[in-house]
Amino acid sequence: MGIVPEMSVAENLILKKHHRPPFCRGFLLNLRAVRRFAHHAIEEYEIMTPGPDTPAKLLSGGNIQRLILARELSGEPALIIAAHPTYGLDVGATEQIRQILLEQRRRGAAILLISEDLEELMSLADRIAVIFEGEIMGEVAPETASLEEIGLMMAGEKRGVVL
Numbered sequence: 001m002g003i004v005p006e007m008s009v010a011e012n013l014i015l016k017k018h019h020r021p022p023f024c025r026g027f028l029l030n031l032r033a034v035r036r037f038a039h040h041a042i043e044e045y046e047i048m049t050p051g052p053d054t055p056a057k058l059l060s061g062g063n064i065q066r067l068i069l070a071r072e073l074s075g076e077p078a079l080i081i082a083a084h085p086t087y088g089l090d091v092g093a094t095e096q097i098r099q100i101l102l103e104q105r106r107r108g109a110a111i112l113l114i115s116e117d118l119e120e121l122m123s124l125a126d127r128i129a130v131i132f133e134g135e136i137m138g139e140v141a142p143e144t145a146s147l148e149e150i151g152l153m154m155a156g157e158k159r160g161v162v163l
Contacts, residue, residue, distance in 0.1 A: 002068040005057035009049050010038035012056045013071050041070040046096065062093030069100055080104055083114040098124060118147060132156045 003012045014023050014034055022033040038052035045066040049059060056067060065085070073080070082101060086094040101124060105111055115121055121128050122142045129139045130153035137153035138160030145160075153159050 003056045003064055005055065007056060008053045009042070009047065009056055009059070009067060010034050010052035012067055013038050013041050013052075013074075015071060017075070037074075041067075041074065045070040045100070062089045062096075065089060065093060065097060069097065073100070073104060076107065076109075078109060080109050080111045081114070082111060084116070085113070086115075086117065086120060118150060130154055 004015070007015075011018075011034075014037065017023055018029065021030075023030055023037070035052055041047065042049060042052065047059070047066045047070065048063050056064065059067065080101070085101065086097050089097065098120070101111060101113070111124075113121065113124055122145075125142050127139055127141055128145060128150065130137045130150060132154060133156065137156065137158050140149060140153075140160040149159055
């Protein structure tokens with residue numbers, strides 16, 4: 001999800017901005033600008049691909065995640081909503097995605113991380129709010145929270161600060 005499989009890596013990288021400069025001139029794509037941006041994104045996000053013209057469907061799951069992150073974060077968003085950003089990825093890709101999110105936080109972006117991975121939440125979050133059946137059971141700081149406390153909230157017990 002998040003890509004057009006038949007389109008190239010370069011085309012997927014500019015999906016949200018193909019109609020704006022520097023990627024277009026009137027009604028035509030500026031292919032030089034598209035390729036320059038694609039090469040930069042491939043290098044910066046370590047997208048393993050034979051080249052920018054490779055169909056996105058041929059990338060591994062981790063490289064598709066990197067492609068999506070490169071596209072979405074290239075505009076330096078103020079708010080990032082990351083839902084299960086490392087689900088199904090190998091250890092290396094997981095660590096890289098986590099480092100990218102931490103770098104965005106250092107840049108000043110607000111990040112809403114939605115995850116079932118407690119290790120991920122404990123290592124990335126400034127605070128954790130647990131939702132059970134649509135209701136917030138509590139909010140805790142990861143450095144003071146215990147897995148038992150979070151588990152009880154996940155089971156429906158209100159604890160910590162209730163928002």
